[in-house]
Amino acid sequence: MNKPQYQLELQDIQLSFGGLMALHEVSTGVKKGEIFSIIGPNGAGKTCLLNCINRFYHPEKGTILFENRDISHMQPHKIAGMGIARTFQNVELFAHMTVLDNIKLGAHVHLKSGFLSGGIYYGRSRAEEIALRKDIEERIIDLLEIEQIRKQVVHALPYGLQKRVELARALAMRPRVLLLDEPATGMNLEETEDMARFILDINEEWDITIILIEHDMGVVMDISDRICVLDFGEKIAEGKPEEIRHDEKVIKAYLGEEDITYSRLGA
């Protein structure tokens, strides 16, 4: 059988907390340029999987390959340098900084100024800062339509906008793979549609591979190229949206065992 070329590949990832098996031999892979969704009921291990990629969690078993390099033992901050960016389920922005500073921080690994040139500022550091500002304004702020809030402090912003700022920060990292953990949670219909549009734009125009965790099935089925379904730490299905929609195991995981469903309905 021909093995597909994966950009990011997970092999037999196993993770447990005490006696609780959070991930059980999960293997999957993401191809370059696709939108790959991970879905599953609450507590299925979706976020755990992302945390393993980011190296917040250290899986007991298994390897993670990124562009054919083993990243399973890298430090978290090095992962960013490799080109893997991430947003969080609960927004993890720097609350007391302005939107602009948050986004600038995203570009941290691409900047060079240190404690000497930064402190002197004029010269190299200033040129770098101005170029960065221009890049952020014209590439990111313009795309995500957050011009009017760029100088506001993040913690005062509504939730939907914070999510957008977090996406902007991730984009400033110039990632090759972007991990999005529930980007549309807590948003109204319009905001959700905006977010879906942003994700598609980013994927198509900038050629960034996207791994998406989302509970909004409308969004997932609409924009995903492939979907992976987790249930109690195990992968139960993987495939195109059409296949997943009609997969029996998936329907069971979401709706419960058939007989139970029927007995509940009957009661």
Next chain:
Amino acid sequence: MRCGDFKETYIEDEAIFQSLFVKFWLGLFFVFLLVFPFVASAYLLYVANMIGFAIIAAVGLNLLTGFTGQISLGHAAFVGVGAYTSAILVTRLGFSFWLSIPFAGLVSALAGLVIGIPSLRVKGLYLCIATLASQFIFEFIFIHWESMTNGITGIHIPPPRIGGFEFLTERNFYWITLFFVVLGVGYARNLVRTRMGRAFVAIRDRDLSAEIIGINLFRYKLSAFAISSFYAGVAGALWVTFLKVVTPDHFPFILSIQYLAMIIVGGLGSVLGSIFGAVFITLTPELLNYLSEVVKEYAPGHEEIFVPMKEVIFGLFIVLFLIFEPRGLAEIWHRIKNFFRLWPFSY
């Protein structure tokens, strides 16, 4: 009126001093600083020098505690390390004062690096205790390493000189202090608006997130400790050279607390705030001293009540700040500026 100030380039928008108006007032203030030593009395110049040393040390502590969020209760110890380094280099190895300053900073920074190592494992209150330990360790060293520090008798330091000119008086020393204050404040202000400063704040606000975007916590926390201690070391070297003597009594634990008070009253995470705080904390006791003189003159017999009241009033100020203006004098300044931006038509 300062409204209607529109920016057309990114350079303008990234500048520290955002308008001509600001530059004008800053220029005026600078002229005042230059004229001040020619008109002020020796006592006022003494106070001005003390404020200068406090500013340098407070800016350093603010970089560590206010920006990076690592609380340090041992800042006075690093001031001491710098002070002794400079004193020993000048008196024993015949270094010139000017050369001893960067060395004082570097040795202090090195000490800061070592003391900063626990910060990688412990946070908040626990780090507090770890840095508190450094305070007492260094105090102990200052007193008991007699072959180096002369113990409690201390070291006498000759005044700095350029050619045949000696910086002996408060007035002459003022120029040295002013030079280092401007340098230190300028450096800090630039640092916090570039890559490294942003990384500091990121660590303070949310360290997990900081790691995700590629900030090496290990390196940046230690850098913060080193830079902060460098400031402390320079402040210490200047201070004891100004006093012409260094003894262990100069760096008690209470001084560390005072530096913390400066940045809390001034405003955590604000370079301008550290200046305000340093001025406030240095001036208040002097003002209270003056007040007690007045009380003695006009209401003799009451000074027994007023003299201890000084400490109480000083403490009260800090408590009131924590309650009513936790973001410090810098925030008050900000509000005043915003008020005048649209004045007199505020809507």
